Amino acid sequence: MIKLIGAIFIILSSSLIGMKVASYYVLRSTQLRQLQVALQWLETQIVYGSTPLHVALNHIAVRMNGDVRYLFAAAADALTHLKEASTRECWESAIEKEWHKTALRKPEKEVLLQLGQVLGQSNREDQQKHIRLALMNLKSEEDVARAQQQKYEKMCRSLGLLGGLLVVILLY
Protein backbone atom coordinates (compact mmCIF):
# COMPACT_ATOMS: atom_id res chain seq x y z
CA MET A 1 0.00 0.00 0.00
CA ILE A 2 2.72 2.44 1.02
CA LYS A 3 4.70 1.44 -2.04
CA LEU A 4 1.73 2.31 -4.21
CA ILE A 5 1.30 5.77 -2.66
CA GLY A 6 5.03 6.43 -3.05
CA ALA A 7 4.88 5.40 -6.69
CA ILE A 8 1.97 7.76 -7.34
CA PHE A 9 3.90 10.58 -5.69
CA ILE A 10 6.95 9.99 -7.84
CA ILE A 11 4.94 9.93 -11.04
CA LEU A 12 3.00 13.01 -10.03
CA SER A 13 6.03 15.05 -9.15
CA SER A 14 8.06 14.09 -12.20
CA SER A 15 5.19 14.91 -14.54
CA LEU A 16 4.77 18.25 -12.76
CA ILE A 17 8.43 19.01 -13.43
CA GLY A 18 7.91 18.10 -17.06
CA MET A 19 4.93 20.41 -17.32
CA LYS A 20 6.80 23.23 -15.66
CA VAL A 21 9.65 22.98 -18.17
CA ALA A 22 7.13 22.81 -21.01
CA SER A 23 5.27 25.87 -19.73
CA TYR A 24 8.51 27.81 -19.81
CA TYR A 25 8.65 27.38 -23.57
CA VAL A 26 5.06 28.55 -23.92
CA LEU A 27 5.70 31.53 -21.64
CA ARG A 28 8.72 32.69 -23.56
CA SER A 29 6.92 32.89 -26.88
CA THR A 30 3.91 34.56 -25.25
CA GLN A 31 6.11 37.16 -23.62
CA LEU A 32 7.95 37.80 -26.85
CA ARG A 33 4.56 38.47 -28.41
CA GLN A 34 3.67 40.86 -25.56
CA LEU A 35 6.99 42.61 -25.87
CA GLN A 36 6.25 43.30 -29.52
CA VAL A 37 2.82 44.67 -28.71
CA ALA A 38 4.39 46.91 -26.08
CA LEU A 39 7.01 48.26 -28.47
CA GLN A 40 4.42 48.87 -31.15
CA TRP A 41 2.51 50.89 -28.65
CA LEU A 42 5.63 52.78 -27.70
CA GLU A 43 6.16 53.56 -31.36
CA THR A 44 2.67 54.98 -31.72
CA GLN A 45 3.06 57.12 -28.64
CA ILE A 46 6.39 58.49 -29.79
CA VAL A 47 5.63 59.03 -33.45
CA TYR A 48 2.03 60.20 -33.35
CA GLY A 49 1.62 61.40 -29.79
CA SER A 50 5.08 62.86 -29.20
CA THR A 51 4.63 61.65 -25.63
CA PRO A 52 7.63 62.01 -23.32
CA LEU A 53 9.37 58.69 -22.80
CA HIS A 54 8.65 58.23 -19.11
CA VAL A 55 4.95 58.94 -19.64
CA ALA A 56 4.79 56.55 -22.59
CA LEU A 57 6.53 53.76 -20.67
CA ASN A 58 4.23 54.30 -17.74
CA HIS A 59 1.18 53.97 -20.00
CA ILE A 60 2.50 50.65 -21.23
CA ALA A 61 3.29 49.44 -17.72
CA VAL A 62 -0.20 50.25 -16.50
CA ARG A 63 -2.19 48.88 -19.43
CA MET A 64 -0.21 45.77 -20.40
CA ASN A 65 -0.83 42.30 -19.06
CA GLY A 66 1.88 39.81 -18.26
CA ASP A 67 5.28 40.02 -16.65
CA VAL A 68 6.81 42.07 -19.46
CA ARG A 69 5.25 45.18 -18.02
CA TYR A 70 7.61 45.13 -15.04
CA LEU A 71 10.42 46.05 -17.43
CA PHE A 72 8.57 49.13 -18.58
CA ALA A 73 7.45 50.11 -15.11
CA ALA A 74 11.03 49.95 -13.86
CA ALA A 75 12.32 51.95 -16.83
CA ALA A 76 9.70 54.67 -16.33
CA ASP A 77 10.58 54.77 -12.66
CA ALA A 78 14.30 55.06 -13.36
CA LEU A 79 13.73 57.86 -15.88
CA THR A 80 11.77 59.90 -13.36
CA HIS A 81 13.95 59.24 -10.33
CA LEU A 82 17.55 58.70 -11.40
CA LYS A 83 18.45 62.33 -11.96
CA GLU A 84 22.07 62.07 -12.98
CA ALA A 85 21.80 58.96 -15.19
CA SER A 86 21.56 59.04 -18.97
CA THR A 87 18.58 57.52 -20.74
CA ARG A 88 20.60 54.46 -21.68
CA GLU A 89 21.71 53.85 -18.10
CA CYS A 90 18.14 54.12 -16.83
CA TRP A 91 16.95 51.63 -19.43
CA GLU A 92 19.78 49.20 -18.72
CA SER A 93 19.33 49.31 -14.96
CA ALA A 94 15.61 48.61 -15.37
CA ILE A 95 16.27 45.61 -17.60
CA GLU A 96 18.92 44.18 -15.28
CA LYS A 97 16.65 44.60 -12.29
CA GLU A 98 13.48 43.08 -13.68
CA TRP A 99 14.77 40.56 -16.21
CA HIS A 100 14.53 37.61 -13.82
CA LYS A 101 10.78 38.10 -13.55
CA THR A 102 10.34 37.26 -17.21
CA ALA A 103 10.87 34.04 -19.14
CA LEU A 104 12.87 35.88 -21.77
CA ARG A 105 16.37 34.92 -22.86
CA LYS A 106 19.60 36.49 -23.92
CA PRO A 107 18.91 37.25 -27.62
CA GLU A 108 15.90 39.45 -26.81
CA LYS A 109 17.82 41.11 -24.01
CA GLU A 110 20.42 42.12 -26.55
CA VAL A 111 17.71 43.56 -28.78
CA LEU A 112 16.29 45.63 -25.94
CA LEU A 113 19.68 46.87 -24.76
CA GLN A 114 20.49 47.94 -28.28
CA LEU A 115 17.23 49.85 -28.50
CA GLY A 116 18.07 51.52 -25.18
CA GLN A 117 21.13 53.12 -26.72
CA VAL A 118 19.05 55.30 -29.03
CA LEU A 119 15.69 55.55 -27.27
CA GLY A 120 14.73 59.19 -26.83
CA GLN A 121 17.96 60.45 -28.39
CA SER A 122 16.81 61.50 -31.84
CA ASN A 123 13.86 62.79 -33.81
CA ARG A 124 10.67 60.88 -34.32
CA GLU A 125 11.51 59.48 -37.71
CA ASP A 126 14.72 58.02 -36.40
CA GLN A 127 13.06 56.64 -33.27
CA GLN A 128 10.53 54.91 -35.46
CA LYS A 129 13.25 53.27 -37.52
CA HIS A 130 15.00 51.93 -34.45
CA ILE A 131 11.82 50.62 -32.88
CA ARG A 132 10.86 48.93 -36.17
CA LEU A 133 14.26 47.27 -36.26
CA ALA A 134 13.87 46.00 -32.71
CA LEU A 135 10.41 44.72 -33.59
CA MET A 136 11.79 42.84 -36.57
CA ASN A 137 14.45 41.20 -34.44
CA LEU A 138 11.92 40.27 -31.78
CA LYS A 139 9.68 38.76 -34.44
CA SER A 140 12.43 36.48 -35.64
CA GLU A 141 13.19 35.49 -32.03
CA GLU A 142 9.54 34.74 -31.58
CA ASP A 143 9.53 32.48 -34.64
CA VAL A 144 12.50 30.57 -33.23
CA ALA A 145 10.80 30.35 -29.84
CA ARG A 146 7.60 29.02 -31.41
CA ALA A 147 9.49 26.36 -33.32
CA GLN A 148 11.25 25.32 -30.12
CA GLN A 149 7.95 25.29 -28.31
CA GLN A 150 6.44 22.91 -30.85
CA LYS A 151 9.42 20.66 -30.66
CA TYR A 152 9.99 20.52 -26.93
CA GLU A 153 6.69 21.32 -25.23
CA LYS A 154 5.08 17.90 -25.78
CA MET A 155 8.37 16.13 -25.39
CA CYS A 156 9.02 17.66 -21.98
CA ARG A 157 5.60 16.69 -20.75
CA SER A 158 5.83 13.08 -21.84
CA LEU A 159 9.44 12.90 -20.69
CA GLY A 160 8.32 13.94 -17.18
CA LEU A 161 5.64 11.28 -17.04
CA LEU A 162 7.76 8.54 -18.57
CA GLY A 163 10.76 9.40 -16.39
CA GLY A 164 8.55 9.01 -13.33
CA LEU A 165 7.28 5.68 -14.60
CA LEU A 166 10.83 4.47 -15.21
CA VAL A 167 11.88 5.30 -11.65
CA VAL A 168 8.83 3.51 -10.30
CA ILE A 169 9.50 0.40 -12.38
CA LEU A 170 13.12 0.34 -11.33
CA LEU A 171 12.26 0.70 -7.67
CA TYR A 172 9.32 -1.67 -7.62
Place this chain on the structure above:
Amino acid sequence: MTEDVYLILPDTVRNRLAKMSSSEIHRIEEIRLRIGLPVEVVIENRSFFLDEGQRFGKEEATILMNRLSMHSLYTLEEEIRRGYITIKGGHRVGIAGKVVLDRGNVKHIRDVASFNIRIARQILGAANGVLPLLVEKGQVKSTLIISPPQCGKTTLIRDIARQLSYGTKGFPGKKVSIVDERSEIAGCVNGIPQKDVGPRTDVMDGCPKAEGMMMMIRSMSPDVIITDEMGRPEDSYAIEEAIHAGIAVITTVHGKNLKDVMRRPVLSRLAQSGVFQRYLILGRQPRVGTITFMYDENLAECRFRVAK
Protein backbone atom coordinates in the same frame (compact mmCIF):
# COMPACT_ATOMS: atom_id res chain seq x y z
CA MET B 1 18.19 82.23 -9.88
CA THR B 2 15.13 80.08 -9.87
CA GLU B 3 14.56 76.43 -9.08
CA ASP B 4 13.42 75.68 -12.61
CA VAL B 5 16.83 76.47 -14.06
CA TYR B 6 18.58 74.51 -11.34
CA LEU B 7 16.52 71.46 -12.22
CA ILE B 8 17.90 71.20 -15.74
CA LEU B 9 21.56 71.92 -14.98
CA PRO B 10 23.93 68.96 -14.58
CA ASP B 11 25.08 68.55 -10.97
CA THR B 12 28.66 69.46 -11.89
CA VAL B 13 27.55 72.84 -13.23
CA ARG B 14 25.38 73.40 -10.19
CA ASN B 15 28.39 72.82 -7.95
CA ARG B 16 30.34 75.42 -9.86
CA LEU B 17 27.51 77.92 -9.52
CA ALA B 18 27.19 77.17 -5.82
CA LYS B 19 30.54 78.85 -5.24
CA MET B 20 29.05 82.22 -6.17
CA SER B 21 27.40 84.40 -3.57
CA SER B 22 23.62 84.24 -3.43
CA SER B 23 23.21 87.90 -4.40
CA GLU B 24 25.29 87.24 -7.52
CA ILE B 25 23.24 84.16 -8.32
CA HIS B 26 20.08 86.22 -8.10
CA ARG B 27 21.37 88.68 -10.66
CA ILE B 28 22.48 86.13 -13.25
CA GLU B 29 21.08 86.99 -16.68
CA GLU B 30 22.62 84.25 -18.76
CA ILE B 31 24.46 81.00 -18.22
CA ARG B 32 26.42 80.00 -21.29
CA LEU B 33 27.75 76.49 -21.68
CA ARG B 34 30.05 75.43 -24.50
CA ILE B 35 31.63 72.02 -24.87
CA GLY B 36 35.35 72.18 -24.12
CA LEU B 37 35.18 75.66 -22.55
CA PRO B 38 34.60 76.86 -19.01
CA VAL B 39 31.12 77.90 -17.87
CA GLU B 40 30.34 81.53 -18.63
CA VAL B 41 27.96 83.57 -16.53
CA VAL B 42 26.59 86.97 -17.53
CA ILE B 43 25.59 89.35 -14.77
CA GLU B 44 24.32 92.80 -15.72
CA ASN B 45 25.96 92.67 -19.14
CA ARG B 46 29.36 91.67 -17.78
CA SER B 47 30.67 88.17 -18.36
CA PHE B 48 32.65 85.93 -16.04
CA PHE B 49 34.11 82.47 -16.41
CA LEU B 50 33.63 80.09 -13.52
CA ASP B 51 36.55 77.80 -12.61
CA GLU B 52 38.60 78.32 -15.74
CA GLY B 53 40.33 74.99 -15.25
CA GLN B 54 37.11 73.01 -15.30
CA ARG B 55 35.65 72.65 -18.73
CA PHE B 56 32.11 71.84 -19.72
CA GLY B 57 32.26 68.29 -21.03
CA LYS B 58 30.41 66.29 -23.62
CA GLU B 59 28.82 64.06 -20.98
CA GLU B 60 27.49 67.11 -19.19
CA ALA B 61 26.00 68.34 -22.45
CA THR B 62 24.24 64.99 -22.85
CA ILE B 63 22.87 65.18 -19.32
CA LEU B 64 21.67 68.74 -19.90
CA MET B 65 19.99 67.72 -23.15
CA ASN B 66 18.39 64.70 -21.45
CA ARG B 67 16.99 66.89 -18.72
CA LEU B 68 15.79 69.55 -21.10
CA SER B 69 13.87 66.97 -23.08
CA MET B 70 12.97 64.68 -20.16
CA HIS B 71 14.85 61.89 -21.97
CA SER B 72 12.71 62.42 -25.06
CA LEU B 73 14.44 64.52 -27.69
CA TYR B 74 11.70 63.75 -30.20
CA THR B 75 9.25 65.88 -28.22
CA LEU B 76 11.37 68.96 -28.99
CA GLU B 77 11.73 68.57 -32.76
CA GLU B 78 10.02 71.87 -33.52
CA GLU B 79 11.86 73.76 -30.78
CA ILE B 80 15.24 72.46 -31.86
CA ARG B 81 14.53 73.46 -35.43
CA ARG B 82 13.85 76.99 -34.19
CA GLY B 83 17.02 76.94 -32.12
CA TYR B 84 15.70 77.43 -28.63
CA ILE B 85 13.71 75.58 -26.01
CA THR B 86 11.43 77.24 -23.48
CA ILE B 87 11.47 75.56 -20.10
CA LYS B 88 9.20 75.72 -17.09
CA GLY B 89 9.25 79.19 -15.61
CA GLY B 90 9.53 80.80 -19.06
CA HIS B 91 13.33 80.66 -19.22
CA ARG B 92 14.79 80.05 -22.63
CA VAL B 93 17.63 77.82 -23.64
CA GLY B 94 19.20 78.75 -26.95
CA ILE B 95 21.17 75.99 -28.69
CA ALA B 96 23.76 75.83 -31.43
CA GLY B 97 25.69 73.00 -33.02
CA LYS B 98 25.86 70.89 -36.14
CA VAL B 99 22.80 71.45 -38.28
CA VAL B 100 21.23 68.71 -40.39
CA LEU B 101 19.55 69.99 -43.54
CA ASP B 102 16.65 68.61 -45.47
CA ARG B 103 16.22 70.14 -48.93
CA GLY B 104 17.87 73.32 -47.77
CA ASN B 105 15.77 73.72 -44.63
CA VAL B 106 17.01 73.17 -41.10
CA LYS B 107 15.75 69.78 -40.07
CA HIS B 108 17.51 69.17 -36.81
CA ILE B 109 20.47 70.29 -34.73
CA ARG B 110 22.61 67.25 -34.14
CA ASP B 111 25.55 67.46 -31.73
CA VAL B 112 24.47 70.48 -29.73
CA ALA B 113 27.67 72.18 -28.58
CA SER B 114 26.54 75.53 -27.15
CA PHE B 115 23.78 76.34 -24.73
CA ASN B 116 22.67 79.79 -23.72
CA ILE B 117 20.33 79.70 -20.74
CA ARG B 118 18.56 83.05 -20.52
CA ILE B 119 16.96 83.59 -17.20
CA ALA B 120 13.63 85.30 -17.47
CA ARG B 121 12.54 87.59 -14.72
CA GLN B 122 9.11 89.04 -14.60
CA ILE B 123 8.98 92.55 -13.22
CA LEU B 124 5.48 93.05 -11.93
CA GLY B 125 4.58 96.70 -12.20
CA ALA B 126 7.03 97.48 -15.01
CA ALA B 127 4.16 99.11 -16.89
CA ASN B 128 2.83 101.19 -13.99
CA GLY B 129 4.19 104.40 -15.46
CA VAL B 130 3.14 103.69 -19.03
CA LEU B 131 -0.38 102.49 -18.45
CA PRO B 132 -2.07 105.90 -17.96
CA LEU B 133 -0.53 106.99 -21.26
CA LEU B 134 -2.04 104.04 -23.13
CA VAL B 135 -5.56 104.07 -21.77
CA GLU B 136 -7.79 107.07 -22.33
CA LYS B 137 -11.37 107.11 -21.06
CA GLY B 138 -11.28 103.36 -20.73
CA GLN B 139 -10.14 102.92 -24.35
CA VAL B 140 -6.83 101.28 -25.05
CA LYS B 141 -4.78 103.17 -27.64
CA SER B 142 -2.90 101.29 -30.37
CA THR B 143 0.74 101.68 -29.50
CA LEU B 144 4.10 101.12 -31.11
CA ILE B 145 6.95 100.74 -28.65
CA ILE B 146 10.32 101.61 -30.16
CA SER B 147 13.38 100.42 -28.36
CA PRO B 148 16.98 99.31 -28.86
CA PRO B 149 17.66 95.69 -27.81
CA GLN B 150 17.82 94.86 -24.10
CA CYS B 151 15.92 97.93 -22.94
CA GLY B 152 13.17 95.85 -21.46
CA LYS B 153 10.52 96.01 -24.14
CA THR B 154 9.41 92.42 -23.73
CA THR B 155 9.22 92.90 -19.97
CA LEU B 156 7.20 96.05 -20.57
CA ILE B 157 4.62 94.61 -22.93
CA ARG B 158 4.28 91.51 -20.73
CA ASP B 159 3.32 93.75 -17.85
CA ILE B 160 1.07 95.86 -20.07
CA ALA B 161 -0.73 92.64 -21.03
CA ARG B 162 -1.03 91.62 -17.40
CA GLN B 163 -2.35 94.96 -16.17
CA LEU B 164 -4.80 95.44 -19.05
CA SER B 165 -6.06 91.94 -18.43
CA TYR B 166 -6.54 92.40 -14.69
CA GLY B 167 -7.89 95.94 -15.09
CA THR B 168 -7.16 98.77 -12.69
CA LYS B 169 -9.17 101.33 -10.79
CA GLY B 170 -9.53 103.41 -13.93
CA PHE B 171 -10.87 100.75 -16.29
CA PRO B 172 -12.25 97.20 -16.18
CA GLY B 173 -10.15 94.24 -17.36
CA LYS B 174 -9.84 93.79 -21.11
CA LYS B 175 -9.78 90.65 -23.21
CA VAL B 176 -6.15 90.39 -24.23
CA SER B 177 -4.72 88.15 -26.96
CA ILE B 178 -0.99 87.62 -27.12
CA VAL B 179 0.60 86.33 -30.30
CA ASP B 180 3.91 85.07 -29.00
CA GLU B 181 5.99 84.01 -31.96
CA ARG B 182 9.16 83.38 -29.99
CA SER B 183 7.60 82.29 -26.69
CA GLU B 184 9.14 85.30 -25.01
CA ILE B 185 6.17 87.27 -23.77
CA ALA B 186 4.26 84.56 -21.96
CA GLY B 187 6.98 81.89 -21.94
CA CYS B 188 4.57 79.05 -22.66
CA VAL B 189 5.30 75.40 -21.96
CA ASN B 190 2.75 73.07 -23.60
CA GLY B 191 0.62 76.10 -24.38
CA ILE B 192 0.33 77.22 -20.76
CA PRO B 193 1.83 80.63 -19.92
CA GLN B 194 4.59 80.38 -17.32
CA LYS B 195 4.47 84.10 -16.62
CA ASP B 196 1.56 85.93 -15.11
CA VAL B 197 -0.09 87.57 -18.11
CA GLY B 198 -3.45 88.13 -16.50
CA PRO B 199 -6.74 86.27 -16.12
CA ARG B 200 -8.33 87.49 -19.37
CA THR B 201 -5.44 86.64 -21.62
CA ASP B 202 -5.20 84.07 -24.41
CA VAL B 203 -1.85 83.17 -25.86
CA MET B 204 -1.10 81.83 -29.34
CA ASP B 205 2.31 80.36 -28.75
CA GLY B 206 5.02 79.89 -31.37
CA CYS B 207 2.74 81.17 -34.11
CA PRO B 208 3.85 83.50 -36.93
CA LYS B 209 2.62 86.97 -35.99
CA ALA B 210 0.51 87.84 -39.01
CA GLU B 211 -1.26 84.51 -39.12
CA GLY B 212 -1.65 84.41 -35.34
CA MET B 213 -3.21 87.87 -35.25
CA MET B 214 -5.73 86.94 -37.93
CA MET B 215 -6.59 83.76 -36.03
CA MET B 216 -7.04 85.68 -32.80
CA ILE B 217 -9.26 88.31 -34.48
CA ARG B 218 -11.49 85.58 -35.85
CA SER B 219 -11.60 83.25 -32.90
CA MET B 220 -11.03 85.06 -29.62
CA SER B 221 -12.76 88.45 -30.08
CA PRO B 222 -10.05 90.34 -28.18
CA ASP B 223 -10.10 93.98 -27.08
CA VAL B 224 -6.34 94.20 -27.35
CA ILE B 225 -3.78 92.23 -29.35
CA ILE B 226 -0.23 92.25 -28.08
CA THR B 227 2.73 91.04 -30.09
CA ASP B 228 6.46 91.45 -30.22
CA GLU B 229 8.84 92.76 -32.88
CA MET B 230 6.72 93.39 -35.94
CA GLY B 231 8.39 94.33 -39.20
CA ARG B 232 7.36 92.11 -42.09
CA PRO B 233 4.91 93.34 -44.72
CA GLU B 234 2.30 90.73 -43.79
CA ASP B 235 2.42 91.94 -40.18
CA SER B 236 1.26 95.39 -41.21
CA TYR B 237 -1.64 93.90 -43.14
CA ALA B 238 -2.73 91.98 -40.03
CA ILE B 239 -2.39 95.08 -37.86
CA GLU B 240 -4.60 97.09 -40.20
CA GLU B 241 -7.13 94.28 -40.18
CA ALA B 242 -7.18 94.33 -36.36
CA ILE B 243 -7.57 98.10 -36.18
CA HIS B 244 -10.49 97.99 -38.64
CA ALA B 245 -12.11 95.38 -36.45
CA GLY B 246 -11.90 97.85 -33.57
CA ILE B 247 -9.12 96.04 -31.77
CA ALA B 248 -6.23 97.93 -30.23
CA VAL B 249 -2.78 96.63 -31.14
CA ILE B 250 0.26 97.01 -28.92
CA THR B 251 3.50 95.96 -30.55
CA THR B 252 7.20 96.66 -30.47
CA VAL B 253 9.93 97.34 -32.97
CA HIS B 254 13.72 97.62 -32.80
CA GLY B 255 15.06 101.15 -33.23
CA LYS B 256 16.59 104.10 -31.45
CA ASN B 257 14.09 106.82 -32.31
CA LEU B 258 11.12 107.66 -34.48
CA LYS B 259 13.33 108.68 -37.40
CA ASP B 260 14.96 105.26 -37.41
CA VAL B 261 11.59 103.62 -37.66
CA MET B 262 10.29 105.98 -40.35
CA ARG B 263 13.08 104.86 -42.67
CA ARG B 264 11.64 101.38 -42.81
CA PRO B 265 9.05 101.17 -45.58
CA VAL B 266 6.57 98.90 -43.83
CA LEU B 267 6.53 100.94 -40.67
CA SER B 268 6.47 104.36 -42.27
CA ARG B 269 3.45 103.34 -44.32
CA LEU B 270 1.71 102.15 -41.18
CA ALA B 271 2.62 105.32 -39.32
CA GLN B 272 1.38 107.54 -42.14
CA SER B 273 -1.94 105.77 -42.30
CA GLY B 274 -2.39 106.77 -38.67
CA VAL B 275 -2.83 103.28 -37.37
CA PHE B 276 -0.95 103.87 -34.16
CA GLN B 277 -2.19 106.41 -31.68
CA ARG B 278 0.84 106.30 -29.42
CA TYR B 279 4.55 105.91 -30.04
CA LEU B 280 6.75 105.23 -27.05
CA ILE B 281 10.54 105.36 -27.23
CA LEU B 282 12.41 103.37 -24.62
CA GLY B 283 15.94 104.03 -23.45
CA ARG B 284 18.44 102.89 -20.86
CA GLN B 285 18.91 106.25 -19.17
CA PRO B 286 18.70 106.61 -16.24
CA ARG B 287 17.77 102.93 -16.08
CA VAL B 288 16.55 100.13 -18.35
CA GLY B 289 12.96 100.62 -19.45
CA THR B 290 12.75 104.40 -19.13
CA ILE B 291 10.44 106.16 -21.58
CA THR B 292 12.39 108.91 -23.24
CA PHE B 293 9.83 110.24 -25.71
CA MET B 294 6.21 109.83 -26.57
CA TYR B 295 4.39 110.84 -29.75
CA ASP B 296 0.69 110.92 -30.57
CA GLU B 297 -1.04 109.83 -33.80
CA ASN B 298 0.03 112.98 -35.65
CA LEU B 299 3.61 112.15 -34.71
CA ALA B 300 3.69 115.28 -32.60
CA GLU B 301 5.77 114.97 -29.50
CA CYS B 302 3.69 114.83 -26.37
CA ARG B 303 4.71 116.10 -23.02
CA PHE B 304 4.02 113.57 -20.38
CA ARG B 305 4.69 112.88 -16.80
CA VAL B 306 5.43 109.35 -15.77
CA ALA B 307 3.67 108.47 -12.59
CA LYS B 308 6.12 107.13 -10.05
